[in-house]
Amino acid sequence: MERVVLVTGASGGVGLALCQRLLEEDGRIHLCIACRNVQKSEATRDLILATHPAAQVSTVEVDLGSLASILRAARELRCRFQRLDFVYLNAGIMPNPHVNFKALWHGLLTGKVLHMLTTAEGIMTQTDRLNGDGLQEVFATNLFGHFILVRQLQSLLCGNEKPSRLIWTSSSNARESAFSLSDYQHAKGQESYSSSKYATDLTSVVLNRKFNTQGLYSSVVCPGLVMSNMTYRILPVFLWKLLMPIMWLVWLFKQKPEYLDSLAKYHSCTSGLGKCYVEPRKMDVDEDTAEKFYQKLLELEEQTLEKYRDLLD
Ligand SMILES: NC(=O)C1=CN([C@@H]2O[C@H](COP(=O)(O)OP(=O)(O)OC[C@H]3O[C@@H](n4cnc5c(N)ncnc54)[C@H](OP(=O)(O)O)[C@@H]3O)[C@@H](O)[C@H]2O)C=CC1
């Protein structure tokens, strides 16, 4: 039976590129794209089929900022599929981004410029707000909505013949100092994006602890700086185009000499001898904090799903 792959945030940017790439790697998969509404789902499906006409692509509507929508989508997926092999938890937002140009300028003059330009540490803030479920929107969309989706899809992800995998799109902007267990939704600070991505890293770590024995494995990835609607909301397109030569220089400086081989093809995978093509980095995550955070997520799940009893099985 073909492998079933679910991708959230498939309508553009990283998610759409990921869908195209997955089909290039294996045209036999069943790709289920999760988008916010029917129009987006169908437009995305048409775009994918234009380049991969023989692909099996289905759609599901889910607004990750709405618990009711997530519960409906999960119910629909449980009816449609017997298992899910890969779930890419990719949808994400960074509302009202603000660049601190003073800090940026200061950073450009220091030795930490590469670190600053690849992690945005100290130069980006956002303003968040409450969503319809009374949750901080960035936390809800980037992390909690996905967490609820995974919990609701547990029966399709656990106990299968082959292991299933969750792949979270995290970010190099994830930072421990932006996250606090006492304000894990980041209602008080101005780095909700960074906090939500650190929360993502913690969640992935703890999900492995809880679910590896049931055949579910979780990992996080950072796609690097990608030109998408998200980045075009930070700076206008023309400015990014002007900055491109600088970004290329940054990229070049970040490469190890062996990466500059123009004949090399880079696959994000591991060879039979264990050699990795993409450099792994250890996450700055403490397992004890991850466990405490998990308990808080479970408590929040219980509180928030209380009013949606009719949508639960
Ligand atoms: N761009 C970058 O440089 C980087 C991005 N990332 C991460 O990559 C992921 C994808 O971002 P990117 O492609 O750049 O940004 P885009 O804004 O282009 O894409 C975001 C995707 O998420 C979807 N989405 C947003 N909110 C919701 C919601 N409430 N419910 C369902 N879907 C939603 C969007 O759908 P819709 O079309 O309906 O808005 C869209 O498909 C994010 O998690 C982001 O944090 C990580 C590191 C760097």
Ligand SMILES: CC(C)CCC[C@@H](C)[C@H]1CC[C@H]2C3=CC[C@H]4[C@H](C)C(=O)CC[C@]4(C)[C@H]3CC[C@]12C
């Ligand atoms: C080249 C400079 C002179 C001008 C660009 C300044 C900033 C607007 C951008 C510099 C670094 C960028 C970012 C880095 C990390 C990204 C992160 C991985 C992510 O998940 C989302 C986008 C970034 C925060 C991105 C945003 C713009 C920069 C801060």
